[in-house]
Amino acid sequence: MPATPETDAATKGRGRRAARASGDDRERAILETAERLLEERPLSEISVDDLARGAGISRPTFYFYFPSKDAVVLTIIDRLVAAAAGSREQALATLAEGDLRAGLRQGLEDLYAAFRARRAVVLAAAELRTTNEEARELWTQVMEGWVADVTAVIEAERARGAAPGGQPARDMAIALVQMNERVQYASFAAESPSLADERVIDVLVDIWLRAIYGSADPG
């Protein structure tokens, strides 16, 4: 049973000091403003003042609700990650049913869809990761969870003789999961080069299957 990211623990203490009353509205307004602004411009070009004004409060009042701009984004990321954890559960269930090819595709597809639906947040998360230790830790937990799952799958396939041996399963899992992260990010950001939206899953699934089941013999 691989670990689920501890979104509860991570959330603790991120928001307002105490909580009650109509202040919930303000908190929500700040979060919504952040998401809205992130669709228009990168995190680095959004100031605390922008967030405060967007939520109809002054800057000092903002600090009553959140300790920093980063904390707002971290809260948003937490929620996205928690939502994505849902698709993971489902993918593992499908996988347990036996058809790995279909299960794998389904899993990657669901995850891609979940993140794609909130591109702006994913992009902000990547940006935050470069400067914010807490964001790095959160992402580490997410990645470790996926790597653990994939490692287990690869080992199971090898054990039942369906997949040939090769590099250590965990090493393969790390590279594959990181490939997905990078390819999907590039696609969200519409970098160049990047895979077209509707090609992403086909290409990733193909490489995964070949990496897991194929041999490395040039003809």
Add this chain to the structure above:
Amino acid sequence: MPATPETDAATKGRGRRAARASGDDRERAILETAERLLEERPLSEISVDDLARGAGISRPTFYFYFPSKDAVVLTIIDRLVAAAAGSREQALATLAEGDLRAGLRQGLEDLYAAFRARRAVVLAAAELRTTNEEARELWTQVMEGWVADVTAVIEAERARGAAPGGQPARDMAIALVQMNERVQYASFAAESPSLADERVIDVLVDIWLRAIYGSADPG
């Protein structure tokens, strides 16, 4: 003949306004200070003042030599990229000799070594990429160059019947090159999860070969 990144054009106008005299020393001092400081802490925690003081000049004088902190880092990245272009030439030559397996491994190894030797710069480049358009463009050129090379190799192997068909060669190339970028970055940053230094090449080569030569049939 795939494109080489235009490091010459990109460098233009990045440094000082005019150029001559002993000001070269100062310029070098700034660049060296930047590289030195980047080994100790991330780019976001280095100020123009740090750079100036490190080079023994005042902050306004810094602006005589470079228009911004970003410009300094961009110059450093330019040089690293130009150096890395060397290994690429060599890899293509080895590849042309025929033994793709060895050539591929050699190419990935050389590139990895070139970047690994200046981890701090690579990490700074990644950080800068999230906020600086020019850095993104520079990296785009580098990536497009590699993708073009790899696409050509895959197509050649398919044409001579050594590799089976599958996803479009360019799509495969994009995913593989982006995988390498991400895996290597994680290793440099000692993220968790990440591949241990001495495992990186083995794992990447294995996945590349399976992706290029393998089929996607689960047993």
Add this chain to the structure above:
DNA sequence: CGAGTTAGTCAACAAGTTGTCGAAAAGATC
């Protein structure tokens, strides 16, 4: 109801950053 705690608000401040301007110092040139 009314004194007291609590939640919510913000003007004003402190400290840090970036980038610019204009005047002065240092060097080269004739």
Add this chain to the structure above:
DNA sequence: GATCTTTTCGACAACTTGTTGACTAACTCG
């Protein structure tokens, strides 16, 4: 040594972030 160009930096303006202290609205319990 008068003149032009390069180099240098003190002082300033603009913009951040985060804090403090005082003020208001509301609730609460005797």
